[in-house]
Amino acid sequence: MELRPDQLAAQAAGQPLRPVYLVAGSETLLVLEAADAIRARARSEGIEREVFDADGREPDWDALSASFNAPSLFSSRRLIELRLPSGKPGKAGAEVIGEFCADPPGDVTLLIVAGDWSKAHHGKWVDAVSRVGVVSVAWPVKPHELPGWIDRRLRERGLRAAPDAVQGLAERVEGNLLAAAQEIDKLALLAPEGILDLERMQSLVADAARYDVFRLLESALSGQPAQVRRMLAGLRAEGEQVAGLMPMVIRELLRAATLARAQARGANLAAEMKSQGLWESRQAPFKRALQRHATPLRWNRFAAYASRIDRAAKGRGAGEPWQLLERLLLAIAEQAPATRLLAGAGR
Incomplete structure (x- = not known):
């Protein structure tokens, strides 16, 4: 059976637990809420919960298999939660899951939570889960x-x-x-x-600093220097601190550098933007910025300058943070300031 995460949450609230559940996807909130619905139902029935984490080193699948048939110390029933961040159990893990689904123990419910998912993850073990339990994938909301x-x-x-x-x-x-x-x-x-x-x-709804910084960066990428100056002045007047703005600034510059590298090697830019989590409504500013500054090297230099600003904002480097930030954003917005900025930075 396949259900949307909201359908799964509703089913868990009103029906007995199935033998096995697979909750997967990159939409963390939806995965968390669906899995929480299963956990909550288990708690309400006094079911003991065990966690098997398959992250990092090669998991001990034999131990998981053995635990399916091991007696519980505190409860007549158990919820065994398998955390599978990659969504790929490998051959050994897939066999363990498949064997469980072929003959589920009456006192065990298996909850598999995967943080990554695509159609390429589908396999025989997923079909096995679907036959006796529920598969719920939280696809990205478009x-x-x-x-x-x-x-x-x-x-x-x-x-x-x-x-x-x-x-x-x-x-x-x-x-x-x-x-x-x-x-x-x-x-x-x-x-x-x-x-x-x-x-x-x-x-x-609050006007959070994150929202304001997002619009500020969008203006710089879109080539709107006057808007950049106005928004910077507004943020400064409202008492924002440069140190609090820099994480998002640096993140977006590194994202632009990645896109510039993809563009330089002739990759599909639209596909690369999608893989970077950029919605269509956010792609246009990056496209305009990449036309002004096409080389990955230039974006790397912008990111290095942003790191300098971050150090200054934290009292670990020279320069007035607001002035440095304005120079950087105006350089992103226009060619001439970019040439002066990078020349002055000795690069």
Whole structure:
């Protein structure tokens, strides 16, 4: 049986546990919630839980196999949780899982949690799980699906919102389901009865620094120096600290360097952007920036300069952090400042 993560959570709440579950996918929030539903049902029935971690070195699959038939010390039933970050048990692990599914012990439920998943992960052991249990894959939520996901979650929390309010929240969280879930939980506490309109939604959802930094970087990548100056001035006036902004700045510069390398070797840039987790709505600024600064070396130099800013912001290097950050972002936004910046940096 195959179920969506939300369907699995509903089933776990209302039906007896199946012999085996596979919960997998890169959408961490959805995987966590689906697996938590299984764990919660087990707790409610007084079932003892054991964890077998198959991360890192070669797992002891014989030990896992033996534990399926070992008597429990504290409970007549057990939930054995197999943590499989890669989603690949290998030949030995697949055989152990397949043998379990062929003749599941009556007192054991096997929960397999995988943090990585694609169609390439599918194999005979997955078919075996599906025959006697449940397979639930948390596929990435696509941009056009996010408003619907937000609307459903709002309704689950007893809230209703106008379509433009839902769209506004979707644009704000930029595909981050955890951020969306946190905002919705907050709305459930703060929102009055009735339908949330866009204005009310905006007044209740915080303008976090992450959101502001994201827009700042987007302006730099898009080649908008005037916008960069205005936003930097606004962040500084609001009391933001450069040290708190730099992790995202450095991350995006390293991402751009990776894209520049892919472009230089003739790879499919759209596919590379998708693999980097860039939604279509976020791809245009990177494409424009890569037209201005095509070489990977230049992006590596930008990233090195950003590290210098980070050290200065933490009191470990020379220079005024806000001025250094402005120089960097203007260099990203325009060719001439970039030439001056990198020449002045001795590179």
